[in-house]
Amino acid sequence: MKKKLLAGILSLAMVVSLTACGAKNETASSKAVSSAKSSASVASTKSSASAASTASSKTEGSDFNKLVEAAKGTEVSFYGWGGDDKLNAWLDEYFAKRLKDKYDITLKRVPMDIDKILSQLSGELQAGKKDGDIDMIWINGENFKTAKENNMLFGPFAETLPNFEAYINKDDKETYYDFAFPIDGYEAPYGKAQLVFFNDSKITPETPKNTDELLEFAKKYKGKVTYAALPDFTASAFVRNVIYDIVGYEQFADMKADKATVKAAIEPALEYLRKLNPYLWQEGKTFPSDNPAVTKMFADGELVMGMSYSAFGVATNIENGTFTDTTRTFQFDKGTIGNTNYIAIASNSGNSAGAQVAINEMMDPEVQADRYKVLRTIPVVQYEKLNDEQKKAFDSVDIGKGVISQAELLSKRLPEMPAGLVPIIEEIWNEEVVGK
Structure with a gap:
């Protein structure tokens, strides 16, 4: 394990992810909270569980009972973005209660942005802290790539879990690749997200089916269409979707993470985005800070179109009165980008046994069905x-x-682009599209 990581360098390499993925960009950001353990007894039980887990981490699902026994009576922390109140309530009320009743595991949810999580983990590893505060981590994309490449994650573990073996699709590429980066068992699937667009059929009867139609739509409703400034997660996905619609996606699968190479490949899409600018809100000279701001502008009538990485989020917003009941979701004919968000375990987790039991439970069909019903997560x-x-x-x-x-x-x-290309595209967008 590399223990002399530079937190500052790592922070620059991290791209904040959502849900961590799509959900992150649908509501406002949350403040980080302390990760200190509440008592020495908790630390002790976490430590003993970690020791038992180390011996069994490479065993098959038949040894899962050993993890269950080691995790009994312990606390497991779950670090992840905490800006979605509905998700927070589901974790605190449904999932935490299920873990306690079924396994006598206490779930401690710690709301924190992913860049801060990895910065904290980096600091713990630099300090040689063996029984760390961070157990489970909500993660995907560039952040996973950064963490895995720097030996910050525990594993491999995913394929030893019974529910992974029983219920996860082995033919799905996203089971083994996160933004085209090999997972190798270092994270397990948590939920799926997919980019969608939405508008109000009473105000705008059109639903643009491609980038050409989107340009005409923006011209007709000049100043009432926009997207957030990159690197906002949802807006970044939108820009990649524009790239796919114009130049396809196949060439990016094995493309070298070289700025000049990427720029040449996406130039037709950059030209399109520059053509789109004059018809956007503020004529594309500036962009809203994040996608929640875009969603609010749509709800307030300032915009006639929005986008979301929460595929069924429009239904929730109709139900709570944020959107009118004539709001509807649509996609491009060629499709929209989707990704899976995952749960990983910190390499110095103080309770890797409890983390594995909790992650296995998250993949239980009954839990996934409840998430589907309550949170409308794919x-x-x-x-x-x-x-x-x-x-x-x-x-x-x-x-x-x-x-x-x-x-x-x-x-x-x-499919998502390789994780290494995403920050390059975001950098190029800021140089070549903003204010052009």
Whole structure:
């Protein structure tokens, strides 16, 4: 393990992710909270669980009971972005209670942005802290790549978990690659996200099906269309979707992470974005700070279109009165980018046994069905692997008004770019598109 990491350098390399992914950009950011353990007894139980876990971390699912026994009576911390109140409530009330009742594990949710999480973890590793405060981490994309390459994560563990083996689709590329970066068992799937657009059919009957139609749409509703400034997670995905629509996505799968190479490949899309600018809000001279700001502008009538990485989020906003009941979701004909967000374990976790048990439980079909119902998160379990009773739990979920069906979404799901290309594209966008 590399223990002499430079936190400052790492911070520059990190791209804040959502959900950590799409969900992060649908609500306001949260403040980091202290990760100090509440008592010496908790630290002691975490330490003993970690020791037991180390011996069994490379075992098959048949030894999962050893992890369950080691984790009993312990506390496991879950670090991740905390700006989604509905998700926070689900974790605190449903998932935490389930872990306590079923395994006698106490879940401690620690809301913190991913860059701060990795900075804290880096500091702990530099200091040689063996029983760290961070157990589970909500992560994906460039952040996962950074953490894995710097030996900041525990594993491999994912493929030893019973629910991973029983319910996760082994043919899904996202099971093994996160933004085209090999997972190698160092994180397990948490939820799926996919970019969608939305507008109000009473105000704008059109639903642009490609970038050409989007340009005409922006011209017709001049000043009432925009997207957030990059590196906002959702806006960055939108720019990559524009790139895909114009130049395709196949060439990026094995493209060298070289700025000149990337710029040459995406130049037609950059030219399109520059053409789009004059018809955007503030004529593209400036952009809203983040996607929650864009969503609020849409809800207030300042914009006629928005976007989200929460595929079914429009239904929630209709139900709570934020959006009108004539708001509807749409996609480009060629599809929209989707990704999976994951849970990893810190390499110096004080309770890696408890973390593995909790992550396994997150992949339980009953838990995934409840997430689907309450949070409207695209499930990570494979429907075909479920029994009839489990299928009924998913089939009975009403995903709400104004949204695209899961089947249609996934039929037009486009792969994410390699993680190393994402910050390069964001840098080029800031140089070549803003104010041009």
